[in-house]
Amino acid sequence: MDINNKKATRQSYGEALVELGKINENIVVLDADLAEATKTKLFKEEFPDRFFDMGIAEQDMISTSAGLATCGKIPFATSFAVFATGRAYDQIRNNICYPNLNVKICGTHAGITVGEDGATHQMLEDINIMRGLPNMIVMSPSDDIQTKWAVKEASKIKGPVYIRVARLATPIIYDEKTEFEVGKAVMFGEGKDATIFATGTMVAEALKAKEELEKENIFVRVVDFHTIKPIDKEIIIKCAKETKKLISIEEHNIIGGLGTAISEVLVENYPKNLVRMGMKDCFGKSGNAIKLLEYFKLTSKDIIKIVSQFSD
Amino acid sequence: MLNDIELQNFKNIAHNVRQSIIEMVYNAKSGHPGGSLSITDILTVLYFKEMNIASPDDENRDRLVLSKGHCSTALYAILAEKGFIPKEDLKTFRKIDSYLQGHPDMNKIPGVDMTTGSLGQGLSVSNGMAIAGKLDKKDYRVYCILGDGEIEEGQIWESAMTSAHYKLDNLCVIVDNNNLQIDGKIEEVMNSIPIDKKFESFGFNTIVINGHDYNQILDAFEIAKQTKGKPTAIIAKTIKGKGISYMENKVEWHGKAPNDDEYKLAIQDLMNI
Known part of the structure; x- marks a missing residue:
């Protein structure tokens, strides 16, 4: 690990979505007015027809994703972790996890390393509430390489996945050839x-x-x-x-x-x-x-x- | 205009559905008869004329999201009339070994397009289906039934914005405007009136109809189909408990099962229609 070679996992998430969009036309991305910060704008620029800005309405975003999934789409619903999971908890529970729909939720800006925005934006309970939902898989990648793998892997899982990423740039730990397996630390x-x-x-x-x-x-x-x-x-x-x-x-x-x-x-x-x-x-x-x-x-x-x- | 044969056919189906609703709630000793009876005529027109659903698995079928999921008895009864689920299974509604859950479950019940129950979310889901249809260049339509109490949920208005923003003209919302919710009259509990003006200002084409008049229901769906570039909201004026004399416009029949005497009376009422 070279501690000076850093990248924020939210950036890796955005880049991974673009790669995924190229190989799977069922991938659609939804955001709640944070595309610049969450890096979904990278996908938006590449695939404008498959990107949906839902405005500042996380609950609507999550339930809309559920509807898309019933028709064979693979939605990646994205916002800051605090809003994606906290604001829309009931929608995740009843529209996605209970019917076991193929929706991926990505919470960026997790944890305190959000920094200056402070406590309202620093999500510290998302693993807890997502982990407690039947059918939900919870991923929390540690670097650029692992995040890109997690996004790709999530798209292959048929069912709900929560991916937690961060705002702060952190060291790249793995080399590109590293192989990972869901559920294997x-x-x-x-x-x-x-x-x-x-x-x-x-x-x-x-x-x-x-x-x-x-x-x-x-x-x-x-x-x-x-x-x-x-x-x-x-x-x-x-x-x-x-x-x-x-x-x-x-x-x-x-x-x-x-x-x-x-x-x-x-x-x-x-x-x-x-x-x-x-x-x-x-x-x-x-x-x-x-x-x-x-x-x-x-x-x-x-x-x-x-x-x-x-x-x- | 429907001809006499079609009209009689609708009446017969609606009669069977209402009878099934009463029997299900009576057998289960729980359920929601009031709002189920108020949407019966709308569901009858949808499933036996309007919606294109040869099979519940057909990818090109029209979809229906019963956002007011507590009125599952009406949906299950119409699915049974349609032949998607065996009629005798209705007896098992809400029982421990039954697939007929208290609220609709898409993974357990053929013909249920979306799992619902938590209010205020079905319009968002319908939007997702409508967007997918446009992406895939399919011409199926999406119908979403909301309660007039349900629209007090804030998410309804988030999703109403989305329907209009994405110009979802393949979407048709039906508001079951029976004027009652659990705690009383909607204008007394939390006033959502004027419903039509609200949807109109959110960018919908709105139509107000009598939700028990088959011709009006059918005409409204026809207008919805012809409306391009915007979604349609049909505000259906209905009677909660419609068809059962002692249940009509009575808030206490929102979520209550009839006792033996009340059950007999209900079946008699249906004979007399």
Whole structure:
């Protein structure tokens, strides 16, 4: 991972839609007046007839997507994560998940790295509410390469998929040849001192921490959960057995997100303590994205601090 | 104008549908007879004259979204008349082993084009179907039945904007204007009147009709088909509980099942029409 080679996953999402549009004419994209920010404008420019701006009306956007799906289209309904999932929850539940319709929902600008816009726009509960819906698959890719894979893969799944991406540019972790599988997390290293389970923007932070810790002869492994539902049970149990300590980190409330999903697996299969890093049941605030990560203790340094405490 | 034979045919079908509605609600000891009876005549014209549906699986079929999904009894009854579901299955409505769910379920029931139940969402879904039809250059039409209480949901007006913005002239909205919702008269609970003016100002071609007059219903659908460049909204003035003397215009029959005596009386009422 070259930490200076960065791209925002929302940009990758927009680029992936264009590629997908070229190979599948059933792909249609809907946005709610945020095409510039969510990067769906890339698709709009290439395929104006298959792009629908629904105006500032997320509920209408989601239900319209359901109607399109009943007629064989594969809609990608897009907005900021807070509006795409929160504002339109009932529509997602009753129009998409219950009838199991082939609609993809992408929430961009997830987490606190939205930055200056502040708490109203920083979605910290989307994994929680999307994960709780039967039939819904939840994806939270960590970099450019993985996001492009997730978008393509989502289009092949016949049913609802939620894809969570971020505003902030983050390091490109994978090379283009990397292969992923839905529901199979990616493990970095085999360190036995601790496992850091991470998702989305936090994977790069975890990898930075891993590298730093190695200099002090502390060996951790990092697990990248690009899919949160279905969760990769095997890897959680394996890491619980093989490593001394477990940490989860996410740009999401610690209630209901990745940490909770991992806890559910642990408690039923291999009870073991888990330190959940994330937003501690609080809302975000305005500020520079990097400074916010520091403020809410979601950086590689904070991970290192917690792992070092274990060794003391 | 319908000839006498066609008119009599519609009356017979509507009679059967109303009888099925009463029987279903009576057997299930729950359900929504009032609003089902008010849309019966409209559904009769749609399914036995207006809509092009040789088979419920045909990709080119006309679609219907019953946005006021609680009136599932009317939809199931008409689908049974049409032969898409066996008539004897209606007895199982709302029972634990039945596929006939309390609210329409597209994956369980042949002929149901969209799962509905949570109000205010069906027009958006219909828009999606209409947009898909235009994209695919298919000439099917989409019908969407809304309740007059249902249009208090804000999403209805988001979707009304969309219908007009995307010039969905392959879409026809029918508002079942029976003037009653659970808590009382619509103008007393949350006034949505004037409904026609609202849809008109949102860019619809609007037509106000008597929703129990077969000729008026048919004429309105004909105007809708001929209207290009904009969607049509038919405001159908109806009577909640239509056909059952003690249910007509009575809000308490929105979501209630008749007891044994009331059931007998209802069946008698239907004989007399």
